[in-house]
Amino acid sequence: MPVTIRDVARASGVHVSTVSRTFSAPHLVNPETRTRVLSTAESLGYRPNRAARALITGRTHNLGLIVADIANPFFPPLIKAAESQARQRDYHVFVADTNEDALVEEELVQALAKQVDGVLLCSPRMSNDHIEQLRREVPLVVVNRLVEGIPAVVMDVAQGAKAAIEHLVGLGHRHVAYLAGPRGSWTNRELRRAATATARALGANLTVLGPHQPTETAGVGAAEQVLRSGATGVLTYNDLMAIGLLEGLHDRAVKVPEQLSVIGIDDIALSRLIRPKLTTVATPTAAAGRAAVDMLLQPDDDRRTTAQVTLQTELVVRDSTGPAPRRTAASRPPSATPVGSLKE
Amino acid sequence: MPVTIRDVARASGVHVSTVSRTFSAPHLVNPETRTRVLSTAESLGYRPNRAARALITGRTHNLGLIVADIANPFFPPLIKAAESQARQRDYHVFVADTNEDALVEEELVQALAKQVDGVLLCSPRMSNDHIEQLRREVPLVVVNRLVEGIPAVVMDVAQGAKAAIEHLVGLGHRHVAYLAGPRGSWTNRELRRAATATARALGANLTVLGPHQPTETAGVGAAEQVLRSGATGVLTYNDLMAIGLLEGLHDRAVKVPEQLSVIGIDDIALSRLIRPKLTTVATPTAAAGRAAVDMLLQPDDDRRTTAQVTLQTELVVRDSTGPAPRRTAASRPPSATPVGSLKE
DNA sequence: TAGTTCGCTGCAAACGTTTGCTTAGCCAGA
DNA sequence: TCTGGCTAAGCAAACGTTTGCAGCGAACTA
Numbered sequence: 001m002p003v004t005i006r007d008v009a010r011a012s013g014v015h016v017s018t019v020s021r022t023f024s025a026p027h028l029v030n031p032e033t034r035t036r037v038l039s040t041a042e043s044l045g046y047r048p049n050r051a052a053r054a055l056i057t058g059r060t061h062n063l064g065l066i067v068a069d070i071a072n073p074f075f076p077p078l079i080k081a082a083e084s085q086a087r088q089r090d091y092h093v094f095v096a097d098t099n100e101d102a103l104v105e106e107e108l109v110q111a112l113a114k115q116v117d118g119v120l121l122c123s124p125r126m127s128n129d130h131i132e133q134l135r136r137e138v139p140l141v142v143v144n145r146l147v148e149g150i151p152a153v154v155m156d157v158a159q160g161a162k163a164a165i166e167h168l169v170g171l172g173h174r175h176v177a178y179l180a181g182p183r184g185s186w187t188n189r190e191l192r193r194a195a196t197a198t199a200r201a202l203g204a205n206l207t208v209l210g211p212h213q214p215t216e217t218a219g220v221g222a223a224e225q226v227l228r229s230g231a232t233g234v235l236t237y238n239d240l241m242a243i244g245l246l247e248g249l250h251d252r253a254v255k256v257p258e259q260l261s262v263i264g265i266d267d268i269a270l271s272r273l274i275r276p277k278l279t280t281v282a283t284p285t286a287a288a289g290r291a292a293v294d295m296l297l298q299p300d301d302d303r304r305t306t307a308q309v310t311l312q313t314e315l316v317v318r319d320s321t322g323p324a325p326r327r328t329a330a331s332r333p334p335s336a337t338p339v340g341s342l343k344e
Numbered sequence: 345m346p347v348t349i350r351d352v353a354r355a356s357g358v359h360v361s362t363v364s365r366t367f368s369a370p371h372l373v374n375p376e377t378r379t380r381v382l383s384t385a386e387s388l389g390y391r392p393n394r395a396a397r398a399l400i401t402g403r404t405h406n407l408g409l410i411v412a413d414i415a416n417p418f419f420p421p422l423i424k425a426a427e428s429q430a431r432q433r434d435y436h437v438f439v440a441d442t443n444e445d446a447l448v449e450e451e452l453v454q455a456l457a458k459q460v461d462g463v464l465l466c467s468p469r470m471s472n473d474h475i476e477q478l479r480r481e482v483p484l485v486v487v488n489r490l491v492e493g494i495p496a497v498v499m500d501v502a503q504g505a506k507a508a509i510e511h512l513v514g515l516g517h518r519h520v521a522y523l524a525g526p527r528g529s530w531t532n533r534e535l536r537r538a539a540t541a542t543a544r545a546l547g548a549n550l551t552v553l554g555p556h557q558p559t560e561t562a563g564v565g566a567a568e569q570v571l572r573s574g575a576t577g578v579l580t581y582n583d584l585m586a587i588g589l590l591e592g593l594h595d596r597a598v599k600v601p602e603q604l605s606v607i608g609i610d611d612i613a614l615s616r617l618i619r620p621k622l623t624t625v626a627t628p629t630a631a632a633g634r635a636a637v638d639m640l641l642q643p644d645d646d647r648r649t650t651a652q653v654t655l656q657t658e659l660v661v662r663d664s665t666g667p668a669p670r671r672t673a674a675s676r677p678p679s680a681t682p683v684g685s686l687k688e
Numbered sequence: 689t690a691g692t693t694c695g696c697t698g699c700a701a702a703c704g705t706t707t708g709c710t711t712a713g714c715c716a717g718a
Numbered sequence: 719t720c721t722g723g724c725t726a727a728g729c730a731a732a733c734g735t736t737t738g739c740a741g742c743g744a745a746c747t748a
Contacts, residue, residue: 002458004734015698020736030696045481049458051395051404052734055703060395062438062459070424073417073613080414080441087440092456094406095439096431097424112436114346114393115406137389216613243617269415269560273587275619348704359728364706374726396704399733 003044012040023048063093063296064112064119064138066105070097072214073268074238074285075122078143081289082120089297091117100213102126102184106134113138118296120289121145125184141296143288145186152308153292157187157265158194160281160313164235164263165198165206167279167315172324173204173233173261179222179245180210181237188237191265195235207231212241219244223252232260232324239264239271239280246274246320257322267316276319284311347388356384367392407437407640408456408463408482410449414441416558417612418582418629419466422487425633426464433641435461444557446470446528450478457482462640464633465489469528485640487632489530496652497636501531501609502538504625504657508579508607509542509550511623511659516668517548517577517605523566523589524554525581532581535609539579551575556585563588567596576604576668583608583615583624590618590664601666611660620663628655 009016014033021028022037029037054060063086067075079095086093094112098104102125109119118139124131128147134140135150142152161178168176178195181188192208199206207229212218219241226234226245236242242264246256254260256276264271267282291309353360358377365372366381373381398404407430411419423439430437438456442448446469453463462483468475472491478484479494486496505522512520522539525532536552543550551573556562563585570578570589580586586608590600598604600620608615611626635653 002734006734016735017699017737018697020734021697024736028696033696047454047458049399049734051398051459052703053736054395055393055399055705055734056736058703070427071420071613073420076415076417076420079439083414083439083441084443092438092440092459094436095423095427096436097427099428110391114391115395115436216617247617269417270614270617273560273591273614273618346704350704360705361707361729362727364704365727368706372726377726393704396733397706399704399735400706402733 062116064116067122078285078289081286085290085293141292155283161191161194162198163315168233169202175205176233177207177231179236181214216244220248223248235263239266239268261321279318279321282314406460408460411466412444422629422633425630429634429637485636499627505535505538506542507659512577513546519549520577521551521575523580525558560588564592567592579607583610583612605665623662623665
């Protein structure tokens with residue numbers, strides 16, 4: 001039923017190899033023959049079978065793209081950009097969702113390995129050792145993680161966290177908190193590290209809260225914890241948690257930014273649609289997707305030199321941050337039990 | 345370098361066909377041999393090459409999933425659900441984005457055709473004729489469109505539009521508008537039809553505005569048009585446009601729902617995060633994704649009987665709708681020039 | 689005119705599997 | 719002892735391509 005190269009060959013009176021060459025090495029075939037073959041191929045509706053081609057060339061012209069959670073608004077722009085970039089280079093992309101599960105991640109890479117020319121591993125949750133091991137089965141580019149010897153695209157979130165904490169302290173906040181993301185996340189470690197270091201350098205007090213799932217729900221649930229901490233300014237692992245936090249605070253009648261300042265990370269589309277508009281650290285996700293695809297598709301020689309690229313982040317100040325309140329006690333709802341004392 | 349079935353055969357002292365059968369028809373091989381083969385395969389790190397298998401079986405165990413815009417928040421939950429369902433059935437899925445372009449859609453289906461066992465076409469923009477034609481190249485399930493003879497999963501948006509208009513008229517709105525989506529969209533036509541019919545049946549006045557791109561930006565831009573129309577209640581093609589409209593109205597200091605009521609469609613996560621919380625018609629997108637995959641993977645015999653499934657929608661009343669204002673003139677900003685007269 | 693190069697095409701092997709057919713060995717029944 | 723049936727395994731063709739090699743005229747070189 002499906003029309004093959006052989007059908008085209010028969011119909012145009014040439015050998016299959018000539019048909020093959022018409023598509024894969026046109027300059028090797030007589031222009032006259034070429035047009036004849038092309039037109040019969042066209043009229044027969046012939047489409048090359050990429051799997052068969054892959055079998056012999058070893059190149060599938062497919063890519064794998066593995067993310068923690070497709071529905072997390074951070075990823076779609078990245079997926080879209082990566083897919084678009086890949087398709088421009090005549091590649092198709094498998095997209096898979098791990099549900100934040102490191103084991104699933106690993107299985108997926110292995111399952112995809114034989115079927116793709118490379119895998120984009122976005123915000124992986126698995127250990128570095130596992131990544132290095134998988135690297136031997138299939139070319140890999142990791143996004144949002146730095147692993148020795150593995151090509152990677154990362155955002156300079158440390159710089160972003162620094163800017164965020166500086167922003168808060170500059171507004172007079174002396175006690176800030178970092179609402180942490182999931183355990184396996186490199187970004188989470190970076191943020192935590194940079195936030196802590198910056199706070200210390202500025203003589204401010206920083207509390208780390210978490211870890212948490214990087215979801216809005218987790219943010220809602222963390223509101224209580226944040227209030228208890230006594231912090232007047234919060235940096236969160238991502239915008240989703242920040243937005244959840246905003247909701248949780250709203251439910252408790254805590255005013256943002258009057259009583260509490262909140263900063264997210266990522267600058268997802270949502271963050272400027274909610275009220276108050278979220279102050280956040282913008283990460284160039286689309287650019288990351290494109291860059292990662294480019295790295296994966298680069299000839300081997302170049303790959304070493306461009307092994308790791310860092311994209312700049314930028315603090316976007318909107319309406320969820322403001323001057324520190326005078327008396328922090330006011331920022332707590334009556335029901336909240338204060339824990340620990342606040343250093344002013 | 346990559347380990348093949350032949351390596352396993354050699355290492356375990358059997359013929360390749362025995363190794364093959366160990367994986368694809370275990371009951372045909374002696375339990376003893378089987379375990380031996382399995383363990384050497386394991387230790388060599390053998391992974392079957394699905395492309396090679398596909399070449400001979402004709403089944404790739406891959407699916408294609410084509411959407412208009414990955415970054416449109418309507419789609420990620422659908423993609424996630426479809427991918428998850430597919431993987432449970434040992435299928436991988438290609439995800440592709442058409443940028444709302446009917447031509448790209450067609451090219452994609454054709455490019456994917458040979459590489460997949462079926463394609464999910466979500467919210468297609470191309471004509472029915474084209475869909476029927478593509479149907480001959482590859483099994484197809486269409487989501488959000490009803491095409492004669494093509495398996496489909498649709499949401500009962502007509503019912504949703506009816507409920508929405510009834511809700512508005514019930515609140516006293518006599519002049520309502522439908523802010524239309526893109527031209528090729530079946531959902532758009534359904535909504536328009538149902539909204540018009542319902543309004544007529546209730547003796548209300550309905551204005552159709554559009555078509556528009558189904559984006560937030562388009563919604564912002566349509567604010568002026570909506571105000572000019574004189575309508576006091578608006579149903580939009582999707583939540584994204586509704587949210588944009590809300591923004592545009594906010595910029596013009598028009599109060600929602602006091603001066604204007606807005607209803608979206610889809611109930612994307614965003615719609616309960618913005619203020620006012622959006623009244624909207626919830627569509628079961630995840631369920632649609634799962635259902636579509638199930639249909640695609642069903643044995644041929646059953647497919648005819650379950651050719652088209654319709655999923656129920658539900659009006660979710662939140663804060664963006666309220667009683668019609670007394671004097672509609674008040675709902676217009678000073679700068680807006682009234683066009684047409686309002687029948688009260 | 690003979691030899692060499694060149695452009696184009698055909699031939700056939702190969703890629704990693706699956707699968708219908710055949711074979712080998714064994715056991716039961718007669 | 720022979721026949722028949724069964725289980726387990728091997729053999730080889732096939733899937734749709736690509737590609738190194740060889741062949742063959744024609745054109746160029748000497």
